[in-house]
Structure formats: C-alpha cells, structure tokens
Amino acid sequence: MRRRDFLAGGTKLLAGAMAGTLTQAVERRLMAQSLVSQSHAARAMAAQTIAAQTPPDHTIRIAPLKLEIAPGRIVKTTAYNGRVPGELIRVREGQRVTIDVVNETDRPDIVHWHGLHIPSVEDGADEEGSPMSAPHGGVQRYSFEARPAGFRWYHTHTYAGHHLDRATFSGEFGFFMIDAREEPGRYDQEIFLALHDWNGYIHGGSDGYQEVMYNHATINDRMLGHGEPIRVRAGERVLVHLLNTSATLAHTVALPGHHFRVTALDGNPVATQAVVETIRMGPAERVDAVVEMKEPGVWILGETDAQIRRSGMGIVVEYAGQTGEPQWRDPDRDDFHYARFGGQAANGEYPSDEAIPIPLVIRPKFEGYGDFDHWTINGEVWPHTHATNLKTGARYRLILDNQSDDIHPVHLHRHTFAVSRMHGRAISGVYKDVVLLPMREQTELVFTANNPGRTLFHCHQQDHMDSGFMMLLHYA
Numbered sequence: 001m002r003r004r005d006f007l008a009g010g011t012k013l014l015a016g017a018m019a020g021t022l023t024q025a026v027e028r029r030l031m032a033q034s035l036v037s038q039s040h041a042a043r044a045m046a047a048q049t050i051a052a053q054t055p056p057d058h059t060i061r062i063a064p065l066k067l068e069i070a071p072g073r074i075v076k077t078t079a080y081n082g083r084v085p086g087e088l089i090r091v092r093e094g095q096r097v098t099i100d101v102v103n104e105t106d107r108p109d110i111v112h113w114h115g116l117h118i119p120s121v122e123d124g125a126d127e128e129g130s131p132m133s134a135p136h137g138g139v140q141r142y143s144f145e146a147r148p149a150g151f152r153w154y155h156t157h158t159y160a161g162h163h164l165d166r167a168t169f170s171g172e173f174g175f176f177m178i179d180a181r182e183e184p185g186r187y188d189q190e191i192f193l194a195l196h197d198w199n200g201y202i203h204g205g206s207d208g209y210q211e212v213m214y215n216h217a218t219i220n221d222r223m224l225g226h227g228e229p230i231r232v233r234a235g236e237r238v239l240v241h242l243l244n245t246s247a248t249l250a251h252t253v254a255l256p257g258h259h260f261r262v263t264a265l266d267g268n269p270v271a272t273q274a275v276v277e278t279i280r281m282g283p284a285e286r287v288d289a290v291v292e293m294k295e296p297g298v299w300i301l302g303e304t305d306a307q308i309r310r311s312g313m314g315i316v317v318e319y320a321g322q323t324g325e326p327q328w329r330d331p332d333r334d335d336f337h338y339a340r341f342g343g344q345a346a347n348g349e350y351p352s353d354e355a356i357p358i359p360l361v362i363r364p365k366f367e368g369y370g371d372f373d374h375w376t377i378n379g380e381v382w383p384h385t386h387a388t389n390l391k392t393g394a395r396y397r398l399i400l401d402n403q404s405d406d407i408h409p410v411h412l413h414r415h416t417f418a419v420s421r422m423h424g425r426a427i428s429g430v431y432k433d434v435v436l437l438p439m440r441e442q443t444e445l446v447f448t449a450n451n452p453g454r455t456l457f458h459c460h461q462q463d464h465m466d467s468g469f470m471m472l473l474h475y476a
C-alpha cells in the first residue's frame with residue numbers, strides 16, 4: 001500500500017478540527033492521566049531523591065531542538081539530548097539499566113521503552129501507572145532488567161491532539177538494542193535507520209474530511225542527499241536495523257540492485273529468513289535485514305513512493321571507489337508480507353484454538369462536524385474501553401475485527417504476540433509487538449499473559465490513539 005492509498009482511506013479529521021475545542025473524549029483522557037499522575041506523586045518524589053544520590057547509566061534530556069534536516073531547512077521540534085534519534089542505548093539481555101528522564105520542556109512528558117517486558121510502573125505509559133516527568137526540569141528514574149533480546153526502541157508516549165508537532169510527531173525517539181548473550185554476528189557492519197515524517201499539517205479533502213500530510217521526511221536526521229552516505233565495500237554484508245517512527249504513515253523502502261534477507265521482525269528472529277525486494281513498516285514496526293553488497297555503484301535506499309522520497313525519505317549508499325549521482329529504480333513488486341517469514345502453520349508454538357478468545361471490533365464513530373472521528377473498540381471509546389481481567393499464565397487470542405477503511409498498526413505493551421491468522425490464513429513463527437491490521441479483515445494475535453500488571457493495547461497511529469483507539473488489559 002502506498003501513501004495515496006493510505007491517505008485515501010486514511011486519517012479523517014473534519015474541517016473545523018483545528019479551530020475546535022478539545023473533545024469530550026480528549027478531556028476524559030487528560031483527566032484520567034492527571035488522576036494517575038497524582039497517585040504517583042509520592043513515587044515521583046522518591047525517584048528524584050534517588051536520582052540525586054547515584055548516577056544513572058543513561059540520562060535522557062527532553063528539550064526543544066531546532067533540527068537542520070538539510071542546509072537552511074530547520075524543523076522546530078523536541079528531542080532527546082539535542083539529537084535525532086536520541087543516543088543508541090545498547091545493553092546485554094538481562095542487564096539492569098538505570099535511566100533518568102529529565103524534562104526541560106513546558107509540558108509533562110514520559111518515555112516508553114517499546115518492546116521490553118518490564119513492569120507497568122517502569123514501562124513509560126501514564127495509563128499503566130508509570131509516572132510522568134514534570135515540566136521545567138522534572139526527573140523520573142527508570143530501572144529495569146532489559147529483555148527480551150532484540151531491536152527495541154524508546155519514544156514519547158504523550159498526547160498530540162491537534163498539535164501535529166507533539167508526541168510521536170516530534171523528534172523524541174531513539175534506538176534501544178538488547179544483545180543476546182551469544183551473538184552470531186555474521187555481518188561486516190551494522191547500521192540503524194529511523195524513518196520519520198516532519199511538519200505535519202491538515203490537508204483539506206473535497207469530501208469535507210481532512211488528512212494529516214507532511215512537508216518533509218528524513219532517514220535519521222537528514223533529508224535524502226544531505227547527510228553522510230552509508231559507505232560500503234563490495235562483498236560486505238550489512239545488517240540494517242530499520243524503524244518507522246512516523247506518527248501516522250506506513251512506509252515501504254527499497255535499495256535498487258539489492259535484496260533484503262529479513263532476520264527479525266520487531267526485533268524477534270523470524271522462522272524463515274525470506275529474501276525480499278521491499279520492506280514495509282507501519283508506525284513503530286522494526287525490521288532487521290542483511291544486505292549483501294554485490295552491485296557496486298551509488299544508490300538510494302529510500303521510500304518507494306516518489307513523492308515521499310523527494311520530500312526526503314532516503315539515504316545514499318556509496319560503494320568504495322564509486323562516484324556519480326545516486327541511482328534509483330522502482331522495485332518490480334512489493335513482496336513484503338508477514339506470512340513469508342513464518343514457519344509451518346502446524347508447528348505453531350501457540351495453537352490459537354487453545355487460547356482464550358478476546359473479540360475486539362474496531363470501528364470509527366462520527367462525532368459531528370468540527371470534531372475528530374473517534375475510534376471505538378467494541379463500541380467504546382477510551383477510557384471506557386473494557387479492561388479485561390486476564391489470568392496470569394493463560395494464553396489469549398485477540399480476534400481483531402477491523403471494520404474500517406483504514407489500516408491500523410496496533411501495539412501491545414510489555415508482551416510479545418504471535419500473529420496467528422491474517423488474510424484468512426494461519427501463520428506461525430511471526431512474533432511481534434506491533435502489527436499492521438489490514439482494512440475490513442479479521443486478524444488474530446496470540447499471547448501468553450506472563451507479565452502481570454496493567455497492559456496497554458492501542459493503535460500506534462497518533463491521531464487514532466488520541467481519538468479513543470486504546471484499551472487497558474489488566475491482570476495481577
């Protein structure tokens with residue numbers, strides 16, 4: 001699916017939304033957040049006392065940043081430690097890591113450790129009971145054992161509403177790599193690439209609906225052609241860690257003349273390392289892939305959509321001794337499908353028929369002119385979405401019935417799930433924490449309730465999450 005298809009079915013903000021007041025649902029969410037925050041004020045004070053005593057392994061300072069994405073082209077944003085992405089946090093699996101989050105902005109903020117199996121209070125989601133960092137210098141200390149191994153990330157977990165430069169629209173994200181105790185390391189170099197869209201704005205449609213579009217895009221902090229190239233040598237094997245940090249858009253990338261051997265999805269090793277020409281990721285999805293450098297030249301690794309690539313989403317790959325204009329060729333086909341990376345369905349580690357079903361129907365809800373479309377789960381808008389009381393150790397099957405004309409990158413906090421059914425077919429061996437739900441289809445995810453505590457499940461598309469597409473699973 002390309003950007004235009006996505007937008008055609010996509011984000012529906014009504015014409016008056018920008019000028020409108022906060023909706024009731026939004027107010028409810030903010031109220032719920034402030035109640036949780038108050039109940040954790042005591043913990044927050046304790047954390048600040050600790051912070052003064054022992055130095056952390058890492059400090060993340062959240063502050064405004066003027067980011068130059070191309071000569072003379074400045075994006076005003078907020079970011080971690082004055083850079084985008086924030087520093088790479090890299091630890092061994094099981095290693096305890098202590099991180100202080102210092103908030104130098106004028107709004108409360110919080111950092112979510114995405115893809116880690118950690119306690120709710122450390123997870124970095126206000127709705128789960130993790131405390132926020134107060135504005136104007138507030139500090140929160142996070143301390144947890146980093147697991148499971150794989151390519152994780154961290155990002156702000158706040159509310160954007162009509163401010164299309166806040167929350168995941170901002171530069172507040174970074175890579176979090178957890179290395180297994182034994183790394184095979186069959187590669188010559190390793191690179192981390194984050195795709196991001198900048199300067200979101202509301203684009204008017206002819207039907208009265210409006211859409212989020214963007215002026216600029218980058219890979220890491222620079223637009224295509226304005227950063228350092230990825231320098232390679234013929235014969236090298238390059239391990240690429242790709243992350244889509246866009247607030248709202250799925251992206252497809254390719255590297256002409258080369259293929260990607262996919263080794264992990266969302267940091268979890270795949271059953272079948274299929275070789276693909278394109279990689280497609282919804283917001284928050286990650287792909288690890290090995291590229292064999294056997295086509296000397298100067299190439300563009302970039303978005304397959306020409307408009308998005310021209311707006312900056314690309315990076316030059318330059319072989320040693322090669323010069324000239326970077327080359328782009330459209331791929332023959334988009335060949336990235338989750339099922340290609342699965343194993344034999346019969347060998348599924350999580351036979352879905354043994355898991356307790358939790359049916360979840362996803363629908364938009366028209367709220368009147370001058371307002372957002374809201375998103376409902378089983379007819380309810382957050383915070384009225386039901387917190388199902390799960391049993392520790394039991395296995396569950398989320399049956400997601402997407403009755404909308406949108407795709408949704410849904411995310412389950414603090415757990416890894418298996419994608420067990422998609423497009424009407426059983427899948428095994430595909431473990432993820434975000435999955436892009438096809439429109440007008442049922443998708444099934446199986447997980448074990450093995451990390452007790454409040455657990456958020458939500459759409460990672462910022463405006464959908466902000467408009468009610470969120471629920472809390474709870475078990476003790």
Ligand SMILES: [Cu+2]
Binds near residue numbers: 406407459460469
């Ligand atoms: Cu969504």
